[in-house]
Amino acid sequence: MKHALTLIVLLPLVGFLLNGFLATRFGGNRVGKGFVTALACGLPIAAFLLTVACLVRLQEAGYQPLVDTAYTWALIGGRSFEIAFYFDRLTAVMTLIVTGVGSLIHVYSAGYMKEDESYARYFAYLNLFLFFMLLLVLGRSLLVLFVGWEGVGLASYLLIGFWFEDPEKAAAGKKAFIVNRIGDAGFLLGMFLLYQTVGTLDMDRINAAFNGATLPAVSASLVGILLFIGATGKSAQIPLYVWLPDAMAGPTPVSALIHAATMVTAGVYLVARLSGIYLHAPEASALVAGIGAATAFFAATIALVQTDIKKVLAYSTVSQLGLMFVALGVGAYGVAIFHVTTHAFFKACLFLGAGSVIHALSGEQDILKMGGLARKIPVTFVTFAIATAAIAGIPPLAGFFSKDEILWFSFASARGGSTFLWLVASAASLMTSFYMFRLLWLTFFGASRMSHEVEHHVHESPLSMTGVLAVLALLSAVGGFLALPHFLEPMLPLPAVVPALHHHERTLIGIAIALAFTGLAAAVFLYGGGARRAAALRGRFPLAHGLLLGKYFVDEAYDFLVSRPLLWLSDRVFLRLGDRVLLDGTLNGLAAWAQRTAGSLSRIQTGNLQLYAFLALAGVVAALVWTWAHV
Amino acid sequence: MFDAALLNIVVYLPLGGIALLLAAPAGQDAFVRRLTLGLMTLQLALVAWLYLRFDPTVAGLQFETRLPWIASWGVHYQIGLDGYNVLLVLMTAFLGPLVVAGAFTAIRKDVKLFYSMVLLIQFAMLGTFVAQDLFLFYVFWETMLIPMFLMIGIWGGERRIYATIKFFLYTAFGSILMLAAVIYLVLSLQSTTGITSFAFADLYRSQLPLDVQCILLAAFGLSFAIKVPMVPLHTWLPDAHVEAPTAGSVILAGVLLKMGTYGFMKLGFPLFPDATLAFTPAIMFLAVVSIVYGACVALVQTDIKKIIAYSSISHLGYVMLGLVSLNLYGIQGAVIQMVSHGLTAAGLFLMVGMIYERCHTRELADYGGLAKLLPVYSVFFAILTLASIGLPTTSGFTGEFLVLLGAFGAAWQQYELGSTLPLALASVAVSGVVLGALYMLWFAQRFLFGAAKAPHQPFGDLDLRERAILGIIVAAVFVLGLFPDEPMRKTELAAKQFQQLVGTSRTGVRAAGEPGRGPAASENGAPRFARAGTGSAP
Secondary structure (H helix, E strand, C coil), X not given: CCCHHHHHHHHHHHHHHHHXXXXXXHCCCHHHHHHHHHHHHHHHHHHHHHHHHHHHHHHHCCCCCEEXXXXXXXEECCEEEEEEEXXXXXHHHHHHHHHHHHHHXXXXXXXXXXXXXXXXXXXXXXXXXXXXXXXHHHECEHHHHHHHHHHHHHHHHHHHCCCCCCXXXXXXXXXXXXXXXXXXXXHHHHHHHHXXXXXXXXXXXXXXXXXXXXXXXXXXXXXXXXXXXXXXXXXXXCCCCCHXXXXXXXXXXXXXXXXXXXXXXXXXXXXXXXXXXXCCCHHHHHHHHHHXXXXXXXXXXXXXXXXXXXXXXXXXXXXXXXXXXXXXXXXXXXXXXXXXXXXXXXXXXXXXHHHHHHHHCCCCCEHHHCCCCCCCCHHHHHHHHHHHHHHHCCCCCHHHHHHHHHHHXXXXXXXXXXXXXXXXXXXXXXXXXHHXXXXXXXXXXXXXCCCHHHHHHCCCCCHHHHHHHHHHHHHHHHXXXXXXXXXHCCCCXXXXXXXXXXXXXXXXXXXXXXXXXXXXXXXXXXXXXXXXXXXXHHHHCHHHHHHHHCHHHHHHHHHHHHHHHHHHHHHHHHHHHHHHHHHHHHHHXXXXXXXXXXXXXXXXXXXXXXXXXXXXXXXXHHHHHHHHHHC | CHHHHXXXXXXXXXXXXXXXXXXXXXXXXXXXXXXXXXXXXXXXXXXHHHHHHCXXXXXXXXXXXXXXXXXXXXXXXXXXXXXXXXXHXXXXXXXXXXXXXXXXXXXXXXXXXXXHHHHHHHHHHHHHHHECEHHHHHHHHHHHHHHHHHHXXXXXXXXXXXXXXXXXXXXXXXXXXXXXXXXXXXXXXXXXXXXXXXXXXXXXXXXXXXXXXXXXXXXXXXXXXXXXXXXXXXXXXXXXXHHCCHHHHHHHHHHHHHHHHXXXXXXXXXXXXXXXXXXXXHHHHHHHHHHHHHHHHHHCCCEHHHHHHHHXXXXXXXXXXXXXXXXXXXXXXXXXXXXXXXXXXXXXXXXXXXXXXXXXXXXXXXXXXXXXXXXHHHHHHXXXXXXXXXXXXXXXXXXXXXXXXXXXXXXXXHHHCCCCXXXXXXXXXXXXXXXXXXXXXXXXXXXXXXXCECCCCCCCCCCHHHHHHHHHHHHHHXXXXXXXXXXXHHHHHHHHHHHHHHHCCCCCCCCCCCXXXXXXXXXXXXXXXXXXXXXXXX
């Protein structure tokens, strides 16, 4: 299997093409739906199995990266841009997450979207997403990665606006695409700069160039910052995070797959993949850590007060991504990927659990209108609870391990760790535990706040959904024992620890565990007993509550500072003043003047055709005579 | 020899077609349509054959015809294919049948005359691309103007007279300047070298002092810049598009605008390399202004045709940016971007025509949720929109990516030599990708999504003819996005020649401290160097 990697990428594309072209037309009936489902779920599973096979081969090859060149996209001036795929330890982890969690979410979707009239279109888009995501993680060069990068943005756009008849949902899709494009402009600049100064876009060669004896003649930090701008778009970091909460307009499995488990981690993958640059870019790394910490903190504060079940999870995702960037910023690349992995498990489980809740409640998303669901949908409850405990950092679940390592390196790494960074990250962790248990409590415990109508219809989801939840809950429980940083260490070494801080490690673990349980206790204390204490607290700080509930009014600020001035400039200055007054006005004025002065000349325009013909002929003759005379 | 004859046949086939059409009996509209479509398809087949036979390893002209025409003036009838025009000729022939088929139902008035005009303009456009003699080029160039003028004037919308006069004034103004410059150029070639010739190849060897080059480039450049069009010479374009029938818009956006950029590439820059270098920052500035300005104004249009018209200004800005970068990636990208814009703009204008035939309005506010009403239409529209904003895997990406890569690379080199402006401009151009996505996606959102509404419902989705037209365009868009290598090999030698021509000084005075920019590069440069060195410009 020389082209196994290409095949992994192409499998979902086949699903997209078949489902897109054939099934949308013939997929209305039961047989058609079965065909769509088999194709849409079967191909990602096949890609997953093929990835496992590739991993086995990678191991047999002594972890020498596998390379598979599909074709040459362009050859210019003797230098070629190749469509090639690259498989090493890091790719293996990412591809397994994408195809594995991706397959699970496809299966879940078969139940969740069963009643939707655009069933085939949904799966076509989902397969398209997988195709681009696999391009992104398997691409050898930044060019292929960028194709995937923009492509997942497209799939995300299509899926956020899946129910496009609702203008708000269509607008959310557009917003996601545009905000991502802002990041992409930075990405492009970084890519061009690399190509100009290093002479290649192959990421393994770029890393090698920066690790070589003579560094490329370009500031690693400049490249690093430009590429990181791209990462802030795709991975929803300050200042470009604003699209992700709105992206929850899409179907819930999409939020789980794209906006939690896979696509949004692309920025983390990018930085880890190009660690060769960031290792030589202390300024860029400090920026990555700083932005990550700030995002982790602020997003967590917003999540404290949100009441839409998906919005809480969305801000939680933004916050968790921030923690991953903290890890990247202090040089713990393998740890960041570890958190990507555990986060994929528990956040996918949480979103799909939320989907199951929404499914059971006939579309209700407001946690203030839930409560007491634990007994009514027990499988959803148990799996959701496990995932909540995992993200909160309760040992020995998955999140505890990965988050603890991030906190440790944010404190002790010799590459920019600091007490301040650790404090901010710990505060974010504490809040995470609080808002997640708050969410769990308001949804599943206490008295029911549902309307009678909704309560009557509450039902547990079908096996295709609960089965997936169970698998993801299991992974969320035991995923921490994977020891991924160790697996990745040969290519992504862990940063050195400041020796003087070594003995603090146990203390920090203790604090992390204490924070997780403090969050749990605080949530139960405030929201137990009818949430009276929470209401009292809210009453004492109405301004702070309003500020958080309004998400710091960042959207409004952007609208006021960016959107409106741009429209004003385009409409008033460019179109009305520039085009209409200055340019057309001048031309029309000239024309009017010409018409007046030409009035005197127009007397020769008698309307006599014979005269015109005679004049024309005379002109031709004159020209011919002149020509003849000069030969 | 056979192929050279074939190229002539390709060019004159439309003229033969006109004769056939005029001979056809009146009232046979269906026959006229099919005949024109057949001719255009035949032409495409012949061009495709030539394209396949075109040898990418040969620099210079292929399938050349060179016959004396007006011997006393040194005018030759000289045509041929080279890397500069081969893709544009293919694109023009490719769009021909689509334009004809696209107008099947839209044009019901004076059908015979209409298709004669389409054929005439096809003839003139192909002639302009293949001409290798400035006199011949100018004749074809002027010929293009008339059928376009008539097409808008006869089959246009309500304000067609204003639009045609504006179109005519702008382009005629440019043409007159160019004519004066052509005469001056040929006379000066004659006086400095003793050669009387209009052949491009000879003119490339002219030696002119910098100030003369600047004036001539300004004259040629104005004419070309009006055609492109570059801001601030663009205001004729939205009016012409809005009033033109669909076929007119498709030809205008698809091919005619490329005459401007092709003119710069084939004539303007290589004829006056030193002036080009002197003007580079200004041209680059105007290119970037066009990118941003066109995108911004497209953002606030309410007429769907105007949105696409302004988007053309923005997209052609990228072409100019790529050309002026003088970087191989940028030049190759510019050529691909020309073709890509030809495909996507043609497709989008055809689609505007299709919806207009159904609903008789172009007001964006009258539409919404077409994805529900016209699902097939919407899929095509979405694909072309995405190609237009340069999404990877589409032709738009290939063009934009390479242009920006080249522009940035050139600007970075300038930056390392101490000049910041090009880098700043290139960075602004890269940010242009955001604006492009902004106006097109906002357009698509209001047009395709939201609650379903349209002035006349219910109406049918695309029929087989329309699907075939768009399907062919979309296929080409993906081929150029996924496999641009093959076409780019055919243009690479020309791109290198362009780079070398513009990079070689021809003021006749050896520039001190600039190795490699002396006139010695041309084979018989030395005697001309001596003669021109006396400063004997006429």
